[in-house]
Amino acid sequence: MYYSLLSLPLLLPLVTGQLSSGVGPLTSASAKAQTKTCNVQSYGGVADNATDVGPAIQSAWEDCAAGGLIYFPAGDYALDSWVTLTGGTGVAIQLDGTIYRTGSDGGNMFMIEHTSDFELFSSTSRGAVQGFGYEFHAQGSLDGPRILRLYEVSDFAVHDVVLVDAPAFHFSLDTCSNGEVYNMVIRGGDSGGLDGIDVWSENVWIHDVEVTNKDECVTVKSPAKNLLIENIYCNWSGGCAMGSLGSDTDISNILYRNVYTWRSNQMYMIKSNGGSGSVSNVVLDTFIGHGNAYSLDIDSYWSSMDAGSSAGVQLTNITVQNWTGTEEDGSQRGPIKVVCPDTAPCTDMHISNFAMWTESGDAQTYTCQSAYGDGYCLQDDGDSDSPESYSTTSTATTAPSGYPAPRMAGDTQDSLGTDALIPIPTIPSSFFPGVAAISPLAGGAGASSSGIASSTPVSTPVSTPAVGTAYPVLHRHRREH
Ligand SMILES: *[C@@H]1O[C@H](CO)[C@@H](O)[C@H](O)[C@H]1NC(C)=O
Ligand SMILES: *[C@@H]1O[C@H](CO)[C@@H](O)[C@H](O)[C@H]1NC(C)=O
Ligand SMILES: *[C@@H]1O[C@H](CO)[C@@H](O)[C@H](O)[C@H]1NC(C)=O
Numbered sequence: 004m005y006y007s008l009l010s011l012p013l014l015l016p017l018v019t020g021q022l023s024s025g026v027g028p029l030t031s032a033s034a035k036a037q038t039k040t041c042n043v044q045s046y047g048g049v050a051d052n053a054t055d056v057g058p059a060i061q062s063a064w065e066d067c068a069a070g071g072l073i074y075f076p077a078g079d080y081a082l083d084s085w086v087t088l089t090g091g092t093g094v095a096i097q098l099d100g101t102i103y104r105t106g107s108d109g110g111n112m113f114m115i116e117h118t119s120d121f122e123l124f125s126s127t128s129r130g131a132v133q134g135f136g137y138e139f140h141a142q143g144s145l146d147g148p149r150i151l152r153l154y155e156v157s158d159f160a161v162h163d164v165v166l167v168d169a170p171a172f173h174f175s176l177d178t179c180s181n182g183e184v185y186n187m188v189i190r191g192g193d194s195g196g197l198d199g200i201d202v203w204s205e206n207v208w209i210h211d212v213e214v215t216n217k218d219e220c221v222t223v224k225s226p227a228k229n230l231l232i233e234n235i236y237c238n239w240s241g242g243c244a245m246g247s248l249g250s251d252t253d254i255s256n257i258l259y260r261n262v263y264t265w266r267s268n269q270m271y272m273i274k275s276n277g278g279s280g281s282v283s284n285v286v287l288d289t290f291i292g293h294g295n296a297y298s299l300d301i302d303s304y305w306s307s308m309d310a311g312s313s314a315g316v317q318l319t320n321i322t323v324q325n326w327t328g329t330e331e332d333g334s335q336r337g338p339i340k341v342v343c344p345d346t347a348p349c350t351d352m353h354i355s356n357f358a359m360w361t362e363s364g365d366a367q368t369y370t371c372q373s374a375y376g377d378g379y380c381l382q383d384d385g386d387s388d389s390p391e392s393y394s395t396t397s398t399a400t401t402a403p404s405g406y407p408a409p410r411m412a413g414d415t416q417d418s419l420g421t422d423a424l425i426p427i428p429t430i431p432s433s434f435f436p437g438v439a440a441i442s443p444l445a446g447g448a449g450a451s452s453s454g455i456a457s458s459t460p461v462s463t464p465v466s467t468p469a470v471g472t473a474y475p476v477l478h479r480h481r482r483e484h
């Protein structure tokens with residue numbers, strides 16, 4: 004199907020089994036630009052940081068939605084009225100400027116729906132949306148808008164853009180398929196309700212993303228399948244998770260790897276309380292944590308959710324391996340907590356190469372409840388068809404060998420608070436210790452070298468040969484089934 008884009012297979016990065024087919028747009032942004040370019044400045048958009056650019060985006064979309072590229076030249080734009088961009092085919096949005104929220108409605112600042120072969124990106128890696136969420140949060144309100152929501156979008160990519168300080172959630176992927184999300188920084192206030200990326204979709208590759216907030220980092224919701232999530236930096240966040248899981252949960256084939264978590268609520272949580280359905284075939288591989296409250300936290304009686312009346316969500320075939328680092332207080336909140344429903348025990352659970360130690364005190368606990376498999380406190384079910392419930396907590400008083408783990412240079416001691424302006428950061432080129440981002444920044448190696456805006460704004464869209472020819476090589480991650 005995607006042959007024309009697979010002409011350089013040796014240059015495609017290796018993507019392992021979790022995805023079910025290729026991901027990303029079907030045609031390059033430069034090809035779209037050649038079909039038609041709709042510059043928002045030709046539709047009434049003005050980079051004066053005052054004129055509402057919403058109507059210009061909506062008009063540019065009407066003209067380019069059937070095939071083309073919507074282009075924001077570098078500059079500062081005000082967004083007062085939200086946009087719903089629907090029914091596109093073969094359309095890209097090249098955001099090389101910064102969009103500042105000025106409107107105050109709820110909803111979604113950018114809603115893209117029922118669209119295929121789509122790309123949202125910045126060619127300079129400096130495109131950003133500043134949500135000024137602190138204006139709401141300082142008043143104790145979480146009623147402002149989300150920044151970006153994709154609904155029923157297929158064959159797409161979102162990359163090289165920065166989302167800052169959403170009044171509510173930052174980025175949701177709802178019922179999308181065959182997508183790639185990469186080279187992004189999401190930086191929000193230090194509060195719950197400000198999720199980074201929430202994804203309930205099929206066949207999506209999310210990689211090289213940093214999230215600062217105090218809620219979901221990159222979190223899977225139901226239904227979802229075939230997600231590959233890697234090189235994730237949860238920098239003072241809630242942490243990555245799955246859930247909240249309720250009735251008819253349907254999640255399978257999820258691989259997280261290279262997840263670095265600093266000062267977050269947890270390194271990985273699966274959260275439910277009652278509920279039904281299943282989660283299966285999940286791998287959580289190569290996690291590093293420092294300063295987190297919880298580490299592995301599977302909680303099927305999560306007290307922040309109202310208890311459902313069903314037996315519980317069935318978890319099966321979940322592998323946790325290669326975790327290192329330290330947790331805040333291991334005797335208060337041990338690094339392994341696998342609490343499964345007594346009425347629906349977890350099966351085929353595996354924990355190996357797990358070496359974490361406490362930052363305070365000299366003991367840590369491992370807690371398992373109705374969880375069957377192998378490793379640490381997991382019990383062997385002896386191939387029983389109906390394993391019985393149990394609960395056990397053990398205490399370790401010596402540090403496991405191999406627990407020390409590297410840190411990211413960007414870890415800081417201070418949160419971003421909730422009542423002050425959050426500056427727009429630049430996108431780094433690494434999101435996990437010792438691992439370079441899979442794709443180079445669109446803006447080139449120097450794109451993240453300083454915190455100030457580019458002094459050489461790109462004045463033409465990606466159809467310029469230098470950038471355009473790079474697309475098939477740098478921005479395509481198609482993979483044969
Ligand atoms: C754009 O306007 C906002 C206020 O809406 C202001 O905070 C911001 O600093 C302005 N951006 C620039 C680059 O002047
Ligand atoms: C368990 O999950 C892994 C990873 O998704 C998968 O490769 C394996 O086939 C699954 N095993 C079973 C018995 O389904
Ligand atoms: C990760 O853990 C698996 C299973 O315990 C092990 O086979 C593998 O060698 C580990 N990988 C690394 C890089 O340590």
Ligand SMILES: *[C@@H]1O[C@H](CO)[C@@H](O)[C@H](O)[C@H]1NC(C)=O
Nearest residue numbers: 215238239413415417418419
């Ligand atoms: C990590 O988050 C803190 C805010 O908590 C921020 O000051 C720091 O710059 C972030 N680090 C990186 C590398 O972005």
